[in-house]
Amino acid sequence: MSDVPGVRFNHVSKAYGDRQRVIDDVSFEVARGSFVVLLGPSGCGKTTLLKMVNRLVDPTSGDVEVDGAGIATRDATALRRSIGYVIQQIGLFPHMSVAQNVAVVPSLMRWPPAQIEARVSEMLELVRLPAREFGARYPAALSGGQQQRVGIARALAADQQILLMDEPFGALDAIERARLQAELHGVQGRLHKTVLFVTHDVDEALRLADEIVVMREGRVVQHGRPIAILAKPADGFVAELVNANDVVRRFSVMKVRDAALEQDSGPASPAAVRFDDDLRSVLSVMLASGTLRLPVIGDDGRPLGTLTLASMLAAARAAGS
Amino acid sequence: MLEYAARHLGLIGQLLLQHLALTVTSLALALLFAVPVGIWCARYARWAPLALGLGSVIYTIPSIALFALLIPILGLGFWTAVVGLAAYAQMVLVRNTVVALRGVDRAVVEAARGTGMNEAQILWRIERPLALPVFLAGVRLATVSIIGIATIAAWVNAGGLGVLVLDGIEHDYPAKAVAGALTAVLLAYAVDFGLRALERRSQTWRRA
Numbered sequence: 001m002s003d004v005p006g007v008r009f010n011h012v013s014k015a016y017g018d019r020q021r022v023i024d025d026v027s028f029e030v031a032r033g034s035f036v037v038l039l040g041p042s043g044c045g046k047t048t049l050l051k052m053v054n055r056l057v058d059p060t061s062g063d064v065e066v067d068g069a070g071i072a073t074r075d076a077t078a079l080r081r082s083i084g085y086v087i088q089q090i091g092l093f094p095h096m097s098v099a100q101n102v103a104v105v106p107s108l109m110r111w112p113p114a115q116i117e118a119r120v121s122e123m124l125e126l127v128r129l130p131a132r133e134f135g136a137r138y139p140a141a142l143s144g145g146q147q148q149r150v151g152i153a154r155a156l157a158a159d160q161q162i163l164l165m166d167e168p169f170g171a172l173d174a175i176e177r178a179r180l181q182a183e184l185h186g187v188q189g190r191l192h193k194t195v196l197f198v199t200h201d202v203d204e205a206l207r208l209a210d211e212i213v214v215m216r217e218g219r220v221v222q223h224g225r226p227i228a229i230l231a232k233p234a235d236g237f238v239a240e241l242v243n244a245n246d247v248v249r250r251f252s253v254m255k256v257r258d259a260a261l262e263q264d265s266g267p268a269s270p271a272a273v274r275f276d277d278d279l280r281s282v283l284s285v286m287l288a289s290g291t292l293r294l295p296v297i298g299d300d301g302r303p304l305g306t307l308t309l310a311s312m313l314a315a316a317r318a319a320g321s
Numbered sequence: 322m323l324e325y326a327a328r329h330l331g332l333i334g335q336l337l338l339q340h341l342a343l344t345v346t347s348l349a350l351a352l353l354f355a356v357p358v359g360i361w362c363a364r365y366a367r368w369a370p371l372a373l374g375l376g377s378v379i380y381t382i383p384s385i386a387l388f389a390l391l392i393p394i395l396g397l398g399f400w401t402a403v404v405g406l407a408a409y410a411q412m413v414l415v416r417n418t419v420v421a422l423r424g425v426d427r428a429v430v431e432a433a434r435g436t437g438m439n440e441a442q443i444l445w446r447i448e449r450p451l452a453l454p455v456f457l458a459g460v461r462l463a464t465v466s467i468i469g470i471a472t473i474a475a476w477v478n479a480g481g482l483g484v485l486v487l488d489g490i491e492h493d494y495p496a497k498a499v500a501g502a503l504t505a506v507l508l509a510y511a512v513d514f515g516l517r518a519l520e521r522r523s524q525t526w527r528r529a
Contacts, residue, residue, distance in 0.1 A: 054435055081437030091432035095450045095526045104436050138526040154436070164435075 004068035005029040006162055006194030007053055012062035014048055014218075022048055023059070024218040032161075033192040037205040040215035041241070046198045049215070050164050053196060054080045066162065081105050084155030084163040084193075088170045091151050092139040098124070098150050099135035105158040123153040126187065145176035152184065156191070165197045169204065181207055202242050206230070206253050214238050226253040231319040250316045251279035259315040261296055261305030272297045275304065279312050322503075325496040333485070333504055340481035340508065343399070343471045347406035348464055355411055359418025360444070369419055376412030384409065384470045388477045402471065402479030409470055410463040417459025421452035453523040461516035468509045472501070482508075 007030040014023035023045045030036045038046035051057040052064050055076040063070045071079055085091075092101050099120050106116045121131040127149035139147050148168055155163055169177045185208060188195060199205055205212050206226045214222040214229065222234035230250045233239035243249060257275050272295045273282050286292055292309040326333060362369040379387070387405050395401040425448050433447045475483030482505045489498025 056431065056435060077437045077439045079437075080435055085432070085435035087428065087432055087435070091428060093429060093433070093447060095524075104438075108437055108442070140527060 004032070005065070006032040006034075006067065007196060008065040008068075009049070009052075010063050010065065012049070012052065012059045012064060014045075014052070014057065015060045020218075021060075022218050023052075025062070026218075026220050027062075028213060028220060028223050030194055030196055032194050034210045035188055035195045035197065035208055036211045036213060037209035038196065038198045038213050038215060039200065039202065039205040039209075039241075041200060044215040045218040046215050047166055050166055050196060050198050053162070053164055054083045054085055081109055081158060082160055082162070084160040086148070086151045086155045086163070086165045086168045088167045092147055092154075094139050096138075097135065098129065098137050098139070098142070099131060101139070101150055102153045102157050104154060105160075109158060119157055123157050124150075126156070127153045127183070129153070143176070144172050145180055148172065148180060149183075152187070156187075156193070161194060163193045163195045165195065167199055168197075170199070170201075177204070184208065203249075203252075206242075206249070214241065227319050231316075247313070247316055248280060248283065250319065251283055251312065254279045254312075254315060254319065256282060256296055256307060258319070259307060260311045261307055262293075262311070263305050272303075273307065274299070279316075282307065282312070283309075322496040322499045326500045329500070333482075333500065336480065336482050336484055336501070337504060337508065339479075340468070340471055340483075340505065343402055343406065343474055343479060343481050344464065344467050344512075346399075347403045347467050347471070348410065348460070350403060351407040351410035351414055351463065351467075352460075354407070355414035356418055358411075359415045360422065362415065363419045363422035372415055373412065373419075376415050379408050380412040384473050385476065388473065392477065397478040399479045401477045402474035402481075405477075406467045406471055406474070410467055413463045413466070414459050417456055417462075418452075421455035421459070422448055424455055425451045450523075454520055457516065457520045457523055461513060461520065464516065465509050465513050468505060468512060472505050 009026050009028055012023055012026045013021050015021045026045075026049060038049060040046050048057055052059055053066065053071075055071060055074075058072070063072055065071065066079070066083070093104070096104075102120045102123050103116050106119055111119070120135065124131045124134060129146060129149055134142070134146070134150075139150065142150065151168065155165075169180050172180065181204060187193075197208060209226055211224060212222075212226055212229050213220055214234075216237055222229055222238050224232075227250070229238065230242055230244050230253060233242060233244045238244070255275070256273055256277050256279065259279065271285050271289045273285060274297060282294065286294060286309060294307050296304045296307050298304050358372050362372050382390075384405070387408065388401065391401045391405050395404060429451065430443060430447060433443045438446065471479075471481050472483035472486055474481050475487045482501045485501025485504075486498045489495060489501065
């Protein structure tokens with residue numbers, strides 16, 4: 001079972017009338033439990049492709065599989081109830097309370113009321129909006145970030161294994177966006193959902209994605225891990241889109257473990273970094289503490305070696321070769 | 322006038338009830354047509370000009386002429402008035418139903434579809450409550466104008482407060498005519514007030 005992909009696109013195309021194809025022969029797989037970001041400029045077809053997974057759009061040719069089975073003949077409403085869907089900002093139902101919004105899919109599936117209530121509390125707890133405080137409020141009384149948290153809780157309430165997210169944080173301010181990205185990352189780490197996430201924000205894509213699918217004019221131009229997209233952009237378009245030569249950006253998708261450590265004890269330093277820290281934050285620590293050498297410690301606090309800027313740059317260069 | 326009203330409270334009350342019965346029956350009949358037509362026109366936009374055009378053609382006919390046109394078909398009496406009044410209300414009701422439904426945010430409808438609601442569930446759970454305030458505004462306008470035009474229904478022997486107005490004019494008895502007219506005005510104000518309250522209650526979620 002586990003090697004059946006969560007979502008698979010097989011030579012999918014979409015054309016409206018005689019106009020140019022908005023989706024042109026797209027094929028790729030989204031492994032179960034992975035977080036895949038569709039990245040591209042507006043109008044590149046990423047939202048259309050996303051909507052094919054829950055049949056809000058049907059392909060003109062080719063087919064889409066969910067959990068190894070084609071969806072073209074599946075009942076669209078039943079399929080949609082099994083897939084979480086989060087869209088930008090106004091996706092909540094404004095006339096329903098927070099609790100009612102989260103309860104939508106379970107109630108469509110006719111869960112018993114007690115079970116729905118318990119589930120709603122659990123989900124609101126998950127997104128840190130306790131039901132006792134927020135359950136009875138209407139969406140208009142929430143901040144943008146809180147509304148989007150409710151949207152995520154709603155999309156997971158019926159224990160959907162697949163989550164489709166269409167620029168869910170696009171309308172939030174930078175602080176809220178970063179906070180929600182971190183929370184989503186945490187939720188994904190615990191629940192292992194299969195996530196397909198649309199954005200045009202490169203940093204958001206790099207921060208969240210296990211894999212990035214870069215799209216342009218209805219086609220997939222590159223599909224790979226964030227570091228691979230940055231280090232080996234498939235063409236000039238991708239290189240320009242992700243600003244591939246930006247070393248700091250490259251550091252943001254690399255970890256301490258990706259660089260070679262020196263095994264001398266080195267000078268004592270007030271700051272230490274860990275194996276799983278990303279190199280961008282390590283660079284910040286270096287600049288702040290005025291040293292280009294930092295001790296690395298394990299989760300148990302034992303010293304593992306010394307990280308230097310030179311080895312970080314070497315690792316970043318190596319990723320590009 | 323007050324003296325007349327005081328002496329004929331029973332009669333005024335009876336005619337007021339008749340007037341209400343005319344209004345409520347007409348409104349019910351009007352809604353029976355206007356709501357499905359409005360939903361249809363909101364879904365299939367190309368039908369809207371036809372339905373709204375027809376509605377405004379009816380609306381343009383002077384009320385007394387409309388009743389006159391109905392007499393050869395339905396004769397005199399209660400139902401002639403009801404059909405005429407219901408026809409009058411069509412334009413306002415259909416237009417507001419269409420505007421109300423089209424005013425529902427498409428993103429919310431798409432989110433509803435995306436969560437797995439079928440078309441009937443979207444209409445009932447999402448579009449109906451969100452369209453309700455604008456729809457109720459239409460019902461309020463239609464009801465108030467039905468109350469006004471229903472005073473002319475006395476002319477086709479349908480009863481109502483128009484009886485006092487017509488009799489008063491015919492017998493040169495202004496107090497009687499004014500008593501009828503004022504009662505109708507008060508009724509219109511009362512209904513307007515009540516329906517406004519209902520409108521406000523239908524959108525508590527806006528001022529959360």
